[in-house]
Amino acid sequence: MSSAPSLIASTGDSLREAFGRALSDLADEFPEVVVLDADIAGGTGTHHFRTSHPERFFQFGIAEQNMMAAAGGMAAVGLVPVVTTFAVFCLRALEQARLSIAYAQRNAKIVASHPGIDVGPDGGSAQALEDLAAFRAIPGMTVISPADPVEMRLATRAILAHQGPCYMRTGRSPSRRIFGDDHKFEIGKGQIIHEGNDVTLVATGVEVARALDAAAILKEEGISARVVNMATIKPIDGELLARCAAQTGAFVTAEDHNIHGGLGSAVAEALATRHPCPIEFVGMKDEFGASGEPEELAAHFGLDAHAIARAAHTVLARKTKRRNR
């Protein structure tokens, strides 16, 4: 007799697993929370909530537009809906999120797993590279992308406690632990997680661990790089960015997303009006992803630590040229 197939579900240290466990753990503390799923609970991590609180778990089938707008209706009667699906399918229901959630100012949370090339072998069709840009452009929408399982737990609590619509990325692949149990998370606040004076590396999501690796590479090369974890992309922490610009005078942004419209754009917008300085952008360069393992893809598309370090050299050359002008 053959054994059952082993499905590749949310397990281990992935951000989706951390989110799913946190959601289930927080359910009693937030009794108005309900979870909405479109037939991928095992993939988004919400199967934990389904098991612990079945009466507050709503299956919508493979129909994301209806699910997203229905979340608006649930919020209208006083519930706090957490809409969960893959990031690409959040794009499918973008207009529902715009009208029936954001425009109506509903207290609903959209949590997207499988963002970016971190999706890996499922390939280009499944790798959302536009979600941060799209949701950032919706008025009143808070946009968050935590970096590790510890931060994911804290961010999950924070979005449930926050009044207003939020879009949060989790992640498919095993995630590196970055933070200790004393880590703090506050919506709208970035953090300097590694000190340095020559250049600031601002990263979000899976790119934070790679930015830390890049700082180590740069240190070997005699460059002192500061690393900022920017888990909230909107509202962006402009104050911290301006301070870092004043202190280091050069920036590299890093995100698992198209370089147009996401973290890099948000940082550039914030610095343009506060403290302009040279910036290099690490991310997908206006192209779609492909199948492969996440680390292979990061190297292939220039999102790995070496790419961030190379971008730091480029921006430092521009900084020097600027000073010498």
Place this chain on the structure above:
Amino acid sequence: MGLNVFEAGRPETTSPYDTLAVQVRAAATFTRKHAIAAIYHAGSGHPGGALSCADILAALFGAELNLWPDEPNEPDRDRFVLSKGHAAPALYAVASHFGFCSPRAALSLRKLGSPFQGHPHVIDLPWVETSTGSLGQGISVAVGMAMGLRLKKSSARVYALLGDGELQEGEVWEAAMCAAHYGLDNLCAIIDYNKLQSDARNDAIMRLEPLAAKWRAFDWAVAEIDGHDVDALLRTLRRAGGSQGRPSLIIAHTIKGKGVPYMENVPTWHGSVKLTRAQAVEALTALGSADAEIEEFLA
């Protein structure tokens, strides 16, 4: 200047001997007149689909919905969602007739600073249950409300009014499947089936028939009526409450532009149009307004 016409049709001034149907017909007539006047003042708006659903809205607000203008946030109130959000002028008119807002203020339709936007917005008007204007979403929001109210053990019912062209949106059928799957018998959808959409007849754009059979196949309890027959509307809405284990659907056959002969069944009057004063006068006259009333509406 006293806007007496705005008081004349109010329910409290209707004779206590009038039947509910008479009151609802009066509300429908006021709704048509007010919508025409508001669209005239706005310089744009969708008259055809506002006139076709006036009797449906009057039956809902005048009889079926458990709503109280003084308590727009009562948790156990019935919810009404105007999924065909472009019929906003008719919604504002009927709501003003039943005391949810001022009839005079509602003539500021589509003006900067007015809460009476071109499509209804929940943040601007507390008695509007959700923002609509993008077809297909209202029915999904209504489904979410019905699911949420059931979870909260509320006896409130949810009503959604859809356009016929709106049924071409795939989201409507996602919502239809979902409502039947969950057996949402606290949900009633009404289709304003006037057979016309923006550019032409439904048939010419994208066929909807066999419409009743489609909804029955989705396991809804379906009734088909004349959407201008107030007695039938009242009876069918009441009966829809007993659909036990299934959501209910009322296909209301209507005439686009109903009540204004030059608009009836002419697709051009679907879209956002500008009404000249002469056109507005002709429309109000056809709807039974005397000269003094026309003057009050159009002043």
